[in-house]
Amino acid sequence: MSDLNRAIDDLIVAILESEVYRTYRTELDKVKQVPGLKEQIDEFRRRNFELQSSADNDFEKLDRIEKEYESFRANPLVADFLAAELDLCRMMQSIDMRITTELKFE
DSSP states (O other), rough: HHEEEHHHHHHHHHHHHHHHHHHHHHHHHHHHHHHHHHHHHHHHHHHHHHHHHSSOOOHHHHHHHHHHHHHHHSSSHHHHHHHHHHHHHHHHHHHHHHHHHHHTOO
8 A cells, every 4th residue: 555655655756746736726825815705606606616516507596696796797806717617626536537447447
């Protein structure tokens, strides 16, 4: 197991040193410098997640939330952070998919 732990440690270091992760951390730090902005982003993500994961296909509700957050998402700090976060999530998904595929894990 020590070889596996070393490999995991190396993977973590590689992620931490990646441009994608460094950009994410930079954007997160910018967001945290504005009082309350991180909390607003978290609330936006929570509402968006709930809407997307519900079986309710209420398009009026979707339009209402889209309009409510339109100017919020137009804020460059918010937009840049959400883009960096999405890039990091996609990188992590790609790593997970590659491991899962190589292990032929069904």
